[in-house]
Amino acid sequence: MGSMIGAAVVRKEDPALLTGRGTYVDDVRLPGTVHMVYVRSYLAHARIVSIDTSEAVATPGVLGVWTNADLPGLPPNRSVPGMERPCLARDKVRFVGEPVAVVVAADRYAAADAAEAVLVEYEELPVMASIAAATADGAVPIIDGLESNVVLEQVLSATDAEAELAAAPHRLSIHLKNQRCAAVPMEPTVCLADWQASGLTLWATTQTPHHSRNELAAMFGLSQQEVRVVAPDVGGGFGAKASFYPEFILTAELSKRLRRPVKFVETRSENMISMVHGRAQEHDVEVGFDDDGTLLALRVRITQDCGGWPDATGIGLPTLTSFMSGGCYKIPVIAPSFRSVVTNTTPVGSYRGAGRPEASFMIERVVDHVAAELGLDPLEVRRRNFVQADEMPFATQFEGIVYDEANFPGALDKLLTVIDYDALRADRAARRDDPSKPLLGIGFSTFVEMGGFGPTPLFEQFGYVGGWESANVRLNSDGSAVIKVGTSPHGQGHQTAFAQIVADELSIPFERISLVHGDTATVQEGIGTMGSRGAPVGGSAVFQAAGKVRAKAMKIAAHMLEADESDLELVDGRFRVKGTPDQGVSMAEVAVRSFKPHLLPDGFDLGLDETAYFEPKNLSYPSGAHCCVVEIDRDTGFVKVARYVAVDDCGTVINPLMATGQIHGGVAQGIAQALLEEVRYGADGQPATGTLVDYTLPSAMDLPRYETDHIVTPTSFNPLGAKGLGESGATAAPQAVVNAVVDALGHLGVRDVEMPCTPQKVWRILQSAGEDRS
Amino acid sequence: MSHHKIRVTVNGATSEDEVEARLLLVHYLRDVRGLTGTHVGCDTSNCGACTVLLNGRTVKSCSVLAVAADGADVLTVEGLAADGEMSPVQQGFQQCHGLQCGYCTPGMVMAATGLLLDNPDPGEDEVREGIEGNLCRCTGYSMIVDSVRWAASHGGAGEVAARHATS
Numbered sequence: 001m002g003s004m005i006g007a008a009v010v011r012k013e014d015p016a017l018l019t020g021r022g023t024y025v026d027d028v029r030l031p032g033t034v035h036m037v038y039v040r041s042y043l044a045h046a047r048i049v050s051i052d053t054s055e056a057v058a059t060p061g062v063l064g065v066w067t068n069a070d071l072p073g074l075p076p077n078r079s080v081p082g083m084e085r086p087c088l089a090r091d092k093v094r095f096v097g098e099p100v101a102v103v104v105a106a107d108r109y110a111a112a113d114a115a116e117a118v119l120v121e122y123e124e125l126p127v128m129a130s131i132a133a134a135t136a137d138g139a140v141p142i143i144d145g146l147e148s149n150v151v152l153e154q155v156l157s158a159t160d161a162e163a164e165l166a167a168a169p170h171r172l173s174i175h176l177k178n179q180r181c182a183a184v185p186m187e188p189t190v191c192l193a194d195w196q197a198s199g200l201t202l203w204a205t206t207q208t209p210h211h212s213r214n215e216l217a218a219m220f221g222l223s224q225q226e227v228r229v230v231a232p233d234v235g236g237g238f239g240a241k242a243s244f245y246p247e248f249i250l251t252a253e254l255s256k257r258l259r260r261p262v263k264f265v266e267t268r269s270e271n272m273i274s275m276v277h278g279r280a281q282e283h284d285v286e287v288g289f290d291d292d293g294t295l296l297a298l299r300v301r302i303t304q305d306c307g308g309w310p311d312a313t314g315i316g317l318p319t320l321t322s323f324m325s326g327g328c329y330k331i332p333v334i335a336p337s338f339r340s341v342v343t344n345t346t347p348v349g350s351y352r353g354a355g356r357p358e359a360s361f362m363i364e365r366v367v368d369h370v371a372a373e374l375g376l377d378p379l380e381v382r383r384r385n386f387v388q389a390d391e392m393p394f395a396t397q398f399e400g401i402v403y404d405e406a407n408f409p410g411a412l413d414k415l416l417t418v419i420d421y422d423a424l425r426a427d428r429a430a431r432r433d434d435p436s437k438p439l440l441g442i443g444f445s446t447f448v449e450m451g452g453f454g455p456t457p458l459f460e461q462f463g464y465v466g467g468w469e470s471a472n473v474r475l476n477s478d479g480s481a482v483i484k485v486g487t488s489p490h491g492q493g494h495q496t497a498f499a500q501i502v503a504d505e506l507s508i509p510f511e512r513i514s515l516v517h518g519d520t521a522t523v524q525e526g527i528g529t530m531g532s533r534g535a536p537v538g539g540s541a542v543f544q545a546a547g548k549v550r551a552k553a554m555k556i557a558a559h560m561l562e563a564d565e566s567d568l569e570l571v572d573g574r575f576r577v578k579g580t581p582d583q584g585v586s587m588a589e590v591a592v593r594s595f596k597p598h599l600l601p602d603g604f605d606l607g608l609d610e611t612a613y614f615e616p617k618n619l620s621y622p623s624g625a626h627c628c629v630v631e632i633d634r635d636t637g638f639v640k641v642a643r644y645v646a647v648d649d650c651g652t653v654i655n656p657l658m659a660t661g662q663i664h665g666g667v668a669q670g671i672a673q674a675l676l677e678e679v680r681y682g683a684d685g686q687p688a689t690g691t692l693v694d695y696t697l698p699s700a701m702d703l704p705r706y707e708t709d710h711i712v713t714p715t716s717f718n719p720l721g722a723k724g725l726g727e728s729g730a731t732a733a734p735q736a737v738v739n740a741v742v743d744a745l746g747h748l749g750v751r752d753v754e755m756p757c758t759p760q761k762v763w764r765i766l767q768s769a770g771e772d773r774s
Numbered sequence: 775m776s777h778h779k780i781r782v783t784v785n786g787a788t789s790e791d792e793v794e795a796r797l798l799l800v801h802y803l804r805d806v807r808g809l810t811g812t813h814v815g816c817d818t819s820n821c822g823a824c825t826v827l828l829n830g831r832t833v834k835s836c837s838v839l840a841v842a843a844d845g846a847d848v849l850t851v852e853g854l855a856a857d858g859e860m861s862p863v864q865q866g867f868q869q870c871h872g873l874q875c876g877y878c879t880p881g882m883v884m885a886a887t888g889l890l891l892d893n894p895d896p897g898e899d900e901v902r903e904g905i906e907g908n909l910c911r912c913t914g915y916s917m918i919v920d921s922v923r924w925a926a927s928h929g930g931a932g933e934v935a936a937r938h939a940t941s
Contacts, residue, residue: 014868017876018860018883020811020852027810108801109794186815186823186877186911235813235877236911268816491875491912657871661917665874668914692820692909700902700915 004500004510005720008657012495012514022233025190025203030261033192034063036251037111039101039118040270041093044129044344044685045142046122048092048100056103056117061110063258065118067101074253075219077246078312078463083143083151085309085347087246092125094142094308095345096685097273099246104254104262127344129685131282131305134343142308142342151310152340156322156398161286161335164297168288174369178358178734179755180280180305180679182689183351184697185490187235188271193251194261199226200252206244207237208528209488211464213520215244216252224520231518234490238669239350241490242530243276243313269691276314277679278351280305281321281358289370293381295331300362302338307347312463314348315340319461320355320450323401327363328408328448328623329385334397344685350530352669352730356449364445364735365752368742372751378739379421382446383409389713393618400458403448403621404715404723406649411625412446414711415647419627432747438631440642441744445626445736451650451724452620452717453531468615469533470524471541473502473549475608477595479573479588480512483545486526487538488518492726493658494534498542500654501720505546506553507573508587524611532622532724535654540718541614548610553590556608559601560585560593620715620723624648626667628736632744637763639675639741641704648728651714652721659725663708666729672698673730674737678756745769780844784809785853793840799833800824802840803850811851811880815909822908825881825888826850830939832888834881834907849938851880854887861932862925863887872921874912882908886922890931891939896922 016022053065068074068088076084089100101118105111128134128142134149142149165171191204199222206212206229213229216222234241247264255262266274281304288297304318322336353360367385371378387394389407396403421442428440453459459467470486483498499513516522529538550570557575558565561583568575576584585593593599594608629643646663653659676696680688689695714721734755741757742750748769753761776795781788784807791806803809803826812835815823824835827849854861863886866872873879882905889896889904896904901922902915910918925931931939 010868011871013876014873015860017873017879018851018864018867019855020809020850020880022811022876024810024813024877026804026814029808029810109796184911186821186875186909187813188815233876235815236875238911265814268818268821493874661871661874661913664914664916665912669911691818692816693818697820697909697911699906699909700919701906703915705898705916705919706914 004503005654007500008655009496009500009510011493012499013493024187024233024235025192025205026265028192028203028232030192030194033261033263034104034106034258035108035111036102036104036254036262036264037108037115038099039103039115039120041089041096041098041100043093043122043124044096044127045125046093047125048089049121049123051101052119053101056114059110059114059117061106062114063104065101065103065114071253075249077244078215080310080315082145083310087249096687097270097346098308102250104258108265127685129344129681129683131303131341131343134341142344149342150339151306151342152315155337157335159333159335161297161299161333164333165286165288165299168296169290170373171286171288172369172373174285174366176283176285176362176365177754178279178281178361180277181351181673181677182272182277182679182695183238183240183275185236185238185241188266188268189245189247189275190265191247191251192261192263193255195252195255199228201228201230202248202252203230203232204248205234205241206231207242207488207490207530209518210486210520210526211528212244212248214465216248219249228521231488237490238352239278239354239530240275242528243311243349272690272695273346273687276311276347276349277307278348279358280348281318283362285362285366287366287370291374293370293374293376293384295329295385297333298325298331299335300325302336304338304340305345305348306340306342307345308342309347310340310342311347311349313350316461317350317355321359323398324356324359324450325363326396327360328387328446329363330387345681352666353449353727356727357731357734360447360449360731361735364447365738368739369751372746378444379412382412402618404618404717405713406448406621406623407711407713408446408623411623411647411649411711414709415625415627415645418645418707418709424629435634438633439744441630441632441740443628443736443738443740443743445732445739447732448621448623449727449731450619451532451622451727452536452616453533454619455616464527466527468527468613469537469541470526470611470613471538471545472524472611473542473545475549475591477592479508479586479591481506481508482514482516483542484516484523485538485542486523487529487534489529489534492529492534493655494538497535497654497658498539501539501542502546505543506550506587507570532726534724534726535720535722536620536718536724537614537616539654539720539722541612543719544612544614545610548612549608552610553587553608556590556593556600557585616718618717620651620717622648622650622723622725622728624728624732626732626736628740630737630740630744632762634766637759637766639757639762641671641737644704645707646729646732647709647711648725649711649713650725650728651712651723653710653712654722660708662725663729664706666727667706667733668698668703669730670733671703671737673755674734675756676702778841780841782843782846782848784848785850795841797840798836799838799840799843800835803835809850809852813877813880815878820909821878822885823878823881825884825908827884827888827935827938832885847938847941849935851883854932854934856932856934861934862929863890863932866921866925866928870917870920870924872913872918878908878910882910882918886925887931887935889922890926891935894930895926
């Protein structure tokens with residue numbers, strides 16, 4: 001049997017999902033289920049004067065209508081102390097979409113009708129729907145009891161680097177915006193609560209079932225064994241389903257009151273204003289460098305738009321941006337600081353990359369700015385500043401942030417073997433002189449990010465019980481295996497990847513291994529799936545649990561063969577005596593024997609059933625080098641991605657097919673951020689992108705074919721050597737695309753184009769450049 | 775709200791049901807017929823997760839009233855497999871890793887099936903155009919394109935869909 005780790009096997013998950021037999025939360029049907037629908041605020045900032053529910057209550061089929069006042073004692077969403085968000089708005093609303101009341105009815109259509117009939121009288125308050133408005137002189141604090149809308153400020157270095165910046169031969173000030181994006185998992189938020197005498201069960205679209213259970217238990221004053229959270233098939237998450245939503249509490253509370261299962265199914269238009277948004281950072285950067293492009297000092301002041309309530313996960317994101325602000329470069333002094341600002345907009349949380357794409361975009365744009373300022377090739381500046389392979393692990397100036405094994409120059413070398421840079425540059429020059437052809441631009445992104453979240457002390461800051469992950473591996477008496485894992489996949493293919501790991505470790509067929517996940521009643525304590533931790537942390541727990549099973553099975557085999565363990569080997573599903581391959585026992589025979597106390601040594605623990613908790617000693621640091629080639633239509637400003645080439649270093653690749661899928665999907669989201677997507681608000685806080693008509697999610701026509709490759713530098717910080725890959729594409733791609741767009745326009749004196757680089761924006765730049773020339 | 779009696783054949787099984795005039799076909803399939811394989815991903819007919827075949831043509835079932843499907847023959851993702859064997863499109867998606875979270879997948883599979891009924895051997899650009907009305911947030915589409923082209927060379931839309939389209 002060949003090695004399964006590294007094999008491009010097709011997924012175990014697929015047959016069910018392809019034949020309509022998946023089970024997403026809305027597919028769970030319980031008898032007697034009733035449906036909850038929100039009444040949401042249509043104003044961005046207003047005091048609630050009165051709520052008239054009389055007509056709604058009288059609607060046929062309605063079981064009840066509740067406002068904040070009707071639910072005294074209902075706990076708020078846990079967050080930063082003093083900034084806990086009530087499940088339903090109390091006294092005032094802070095963003096369009098904030099829930100004001102809930103209606104429960106026998107069917108969804110009736111509930112929606114009744115919600116329409118709830119009359120809310122508001123007294124409008126000044127709206128601050130941007131960082132600028134919320135921090136302007138005289139801005140009113142959005143959260144009552146606070147002095148301003150700046151809810152958190154942190155300085156992450158001992159110096160502001162002013163001396164080093166002042167002493168540098170060159171200095172640039174750069175303002176960068178990482179626009180607000182929406183995660184848009186294809187399945188919106190859905191939950192179904194069933195409060196029985198024995199306790200509460202909540203089926204929910206979550207990336208973190210155990211954490212959600214712990215939150216619910218704490219909020220309701222239940223013990224954790226009384227609460228069961230199930231995340232069955234989950235239709236994408238991208239970080240936004242790592243947040244805890246008010247509907248989880250409300251459906252539970254109303255199920256308790258009504259003694260019936262209560263289901264909530266968000267519409268897409270609700271999802272666009274209710275599910276946490278991501279990114280939403282502005283950066284004021286100062287960089288000092290010398291004549292040859294060596295970076296001498298970097299100061300970055302980050303402003304994070306938190307939206308209407310600080311999200312428990314979202315509040316920590318700029319910390320991660322700060323830690324990663326040096327990218328893959330040796331910069332003698334880095335001075336990051338941030339402030340988090342509350343605005344009259346949807347709360348901001350994690351979105352694929354969560355804080356690191358913002359850092360990577362910043363430093364990779366800075367490097368290109370430096371190159372442009374000095375008239376150097378952007379790759380020359382990168383090479384001059386790279387942390388070298390022989391300097392790894394590399395301790396950054398930030399305590400505990402130590403880059404693991406990587407080869408930044410090696411990834412770029414590999415990339416350059418795939419693209420013909422000289423030919424591309426010649427093509428770019430030729431097109432500039434030929435107005436009949438679209439302009440061509442070449443952009444690079446040599447990036448490093450954080451994966452494998454994360455050591456427990458880091459994760460505790462986000463409210464989690466730990467940063468480890470757990471796995472249990474159990475052999476049945478026929479030698480087949482069941483894995484129970486604390487990760488909670490929603491598209492990542494853990495059933496397949498973790499079966500590959502166990503197949504190798506226990507030498508049993510891949511087909512005879514199954515995975516249980518996403519149910520706190522059956523899975524031991526777990527953490528969940530986010531932060532590119534599935535393979536490096538979850539996979540390592542699976543590997544270690546399987547290793548324990550193997551070690552115990554070896555003892556049993558040795559007893560059965562009357563041989564010494566050290567003389568045994570496990571080959572092709574059989575333990576055999578080295579040198580005498582005919583003498584052996586199969587794993588299935590060992591499994592049966594593990595349940596026969598009378599045929600085992602006295603006192604031997606029965607069964608082959610082992611649990612492991614893997615605590616990573618360090619984060620992992622996936623890295624790579626990406627190149628984007630764009631063509632820009634001179635007449636329309638339309639940017640077409642002509643080529644996208646990705647070389648990634650995620651360490652050990654467990655399944656190349658799925659790894660490729662992760663890169664494709666991440667890169668797609670990165671390209672979309674660069675070119676298409678932006679959550680926008682009017683000055684009155686009204687969302688301009690509240691549906692999929694307005695928010696331009698990319699279709700198959702908008703995205704290119706991707707070219708992918710790897711270099712493999714395993715990390716030494718986990719036994720698999722895997723670094724994680726889920727967020728790399730989204731971290732790498734935006735700046736590769738924007739650098740290419742700016743490069744295509746470089747001869748016009750353009751140094752920057754703000755994301756998203758829409759046709760209108762680029763067309764205006766082309767027009768004004770043309771005017772300048774004439 | 776008026777109620778109407780409708781008779782709809784879904785995946786070969788015919789049923790008579792009384793429904794509200796405003797009931798969407800997708801909710802009829804999911805809530806009345808219990809076929810939860812067809813998903814809802816938006817409320818503006820942009821995402822295509824609810825795509826089914828209605829009398830041999832792809833439709834977004836969120837944009838069709840159940841009463842408008844009275845007398846119609848509907849094929850959903852649950853009906854594609856023939857004698858337990860996945861259709862070529864379903865197999866293609868597995869072989870080429872054309873799905874991750876699986877939520878858009880039923881609609882994508884039905885859209886691809888409809889495309890192959892119209893054009894048995896679409897090129898890359900034709901596939902992209904053919905599935906433009908279906909959004910996927912996970913894959914970045916390349917592997918979906920590969921999946922559809924794999925299916926084109928391994929039996930196309932498949933016998934159940936072909937039979938449905940000609941009946």
